[in-house]
Amino acid sequence: MKKMLAILLAAAAVGFGSMAWADDKPADPASAPAVTEASAPAAEAPAAAPAVAAPAADASAPAAAAPVPNKGDNAWLLVSAAFVILMTVPGLALFYGGLVRTKNALSVLLQCFAVFSLITVLWVVYGYSLAFTEGNAFIGGFDKIFLKGITPDSIAATFTKGVALSEFIYVAFQGAFAAITVALILGAFAERIKFSAVMLFSVLWFTFSYLPVCHMVWYWAGPDGYVSAAAADKLTATAGFMFQKGALDFAGGTVVHINAAVAGLVGAFLIGKRIGYGKESMAPHSLTLTMVGASLLWFGWFGFNAGSALEANGVAGLAFVNTWVATACAAMAWLFAEWLIKGKPSMLGGASGAVAGMVAITPAAGFVGVAGALVIGLAAGLVCLWGVNGLKKLLGADDALDVFGVHGVGGILGALLTGVFASPSLGGVGIWDYVTNKVAPDYSISSQLMVQATGVGLTLVWSAVVAFIAYKIVDLTVGLRVPEEEEREGLDITSHGESAYHY
Template sequence: MKNLLVILALFGAVTCTAPAWADEKAADAPPATAMATPTSAAAAEAPAAPAFAMNKADNAWIMVCAALVILMSIPGLALFYGGLVRSKNMLSVLMQVFVTFSMISVLWVVYGYSMAFTEGGSFFGTLDKLFLKGVTPESLGATFSKGVYISELTFVIFQGAFAAITCGLIVGAFAERAKFSAILVFMLIWFTFSYLPMAHMVWYWAGPDAYIDAAAAEAAGKTAGFLFQKGALDFAGGTVVHINAAVAGLVGAFMIGKRVGYGKESMAPHSLTFTMIGASLLWFGWFGFNAGSALEASGGSALAMVNTWVATACAAMSWMLAEWLIKGKPSMLGAASGAVAGLVAITPAAGFVGVMGAIIIGLLAGIVCLWGVNGLKRMLGADDSLDVFGVHGVGGILGAILTGVFCAPSLGGTGVYDYVANAVGDYDMGAQVINQLWGVGTTVVWSGLVSLVAFKVVDMFIGLRVPEEEEREGLDITSHGESAYHI
């Protein structure tokens, strides 16, 4: 009962007071962004432009991509994680992913979208769009091409699906021993103070139509998120999603502690069949994740789709072959883990690198992430149950840095587009790699600090871990009163 009251109090504090915050803003405040709307403040100083209209083909494609990203979470991620735990905890992991997805979806509509994708400061947006105030079927959101727009509502659900799966990724790091109520309260805090500012820092900008000349570009640049201003490239979430979630998971694994019997008892996955199905659904849904991040049904979207396909295949092969050489046998778990590693590593680079760059990133991801879940994990000494940091953290860091390398036009990449010149600009690989390191470092520090505080607060009021006897019996029965299997 105490845990339930804490959850209701925290949730109520957000939802019940939100309308009052909304009323503080003028009723006719200009609609903000889906990246940025045609009426953003940065574009307001620009000369009058023709009427904007939605591109129906692009809009339809991004709606499909949003559904694919949702499929990645439920059932994709849930089954992938569920198969990796012991049978007595299968249902608990399904429940954690499913309910986390549901809760974050609600919070995204209540205040998340507003804080991430409205023009505010360098780290947070504003509360102008609480409960999607002012977002109507007629509201438009910019893409990455001048004069091309999709429905803002489409952008809302597409980005909301990103937020939900990011929070779901975290639960794998401390699976099989965390309190369900503690997980939910932690997610609420972390989503608010880590995911939302990271999304704003990396992805918020005024939109391409604001960049009409050098002066306008300078003014527009000052309204963008902190890491966008730094020039960090993240096509679909290497920093915002993967490194961000992985650091949170690692902090949680340390603070919650190791599972009872860790290192002494067998904790082998109970169903690699489910894990393989989950990995396959993740791969399928990831086409929406990466190709949809182009925000258009364009050649850039097709490039991201092909890169996602081939990098993932390369990583699955390189992980499997490396494991085969080391252990003498290729494993299904290794192939599935390699595929996810490839998906993670190509995410920040998908729309920026050529196919050869994607192949190299994929091959490296399989090998480097294999080390991440073995050598690095032993060095860290944390019980990261489902290797969230070894795959998503290591893979995300690798992909983010290599984006700066293989984005170079000389290596088959797209380069960085100059919206004032309306052409690809000169490319400085060294400078871009430094920009990428800014993104990686900021994400690690920000998520680490927020996670540390959030876990401390939850531990003070609720406690992070179930009692030992409940952990030994299994969370399916002790936390949810149900069982995944009845034999």
């Protein structure tokens, strides 16, 4: 135990040290840290993450008073944060726990619970700061480690000029995203990994993959400073790399699903196949738990997607409805395709199809119309069915709970189709121009598809490289895999001294 704690502390220290260069930033007020306090003078009021109350970049413009958080928006995001937490514990834990064999059920539950707790701590220590403060195009700085400087009066912006949130609520909401992203990876190498390896890998991957990708896609200076074309260009230059490119990711197609899925696939290859894989029955021990878990995920996903609007408004309503219908459409598509191919529809197929729909609509939720959401859901159910069958056989990896087949394939599909169906000509909302305060008139599907593909490709490569190095470090220190005899007996008893069930 002492050795494990020492390793975790060392990894955290490495994370701080290796990124210290990101703390160097210009002193220009227009590109200062993105979140500010309501009591701060206007010259110190730029923005954080998806938005903050930023000052006008034009020196001749009159200084505006810092916005007061809207209580309705605060309440909605508090509820949404709780929904996202519910998605991990117990939602994902039960979904994954039911899919493994009885002898490993408790180990998966504990892994989800422990990873959620670990990432929560790391998020407030340094994660939020590195993701949502200004540094460079790839990572933020250390201005807000341990949430330094954040008070009940601190504000974070929404996507509407002059509208703000209480920053503590935004911290919690984004922290819940970080926690479930790391927990998603666990399904790929379930039933054979050491608990110490899970914990150490989580620290490394969270620090060097999740935080940079999150910053690249979602960090910007907020809308308030976008008062002219010149000011917009200046502020956009301080944003994350993919935000500068114009990538659309409403709630985490790249940041969450593709990012986690690639890490899981790399782990499945490096850790190796389960003993008896392809020869012994490895059927789920409780599809009842899996159904309950999938249902909790669906419930929580409304907070995940609709909460990402950051306001209790029509965009949140659009994201809510899109999440509802795309998930249902994907579940139906998977069930009917399975029924046609295998002769019987299954509970596992219904649950898997629903999750595929949730994943695919995530990047598109607030950008596409309802018709687009239906098409995305239909495509996700069919394509992800192939992902967990045909593609899985082609890859040859033992991705135990089909993390890549559902989250990877669904995330890629959703990210690309976002570029298509966000077009106003296809019922989407287009891209908002904050300088003119209206939808930009020149949406190009082909150009946006290229931007979306760039984001997908960058995430695939970034996560794969970080995951590979992280697994190797873990293997050289604590080791990745439990001994053969422990794997045969089951991780519940051998790793944790407990059983999920007593008969």
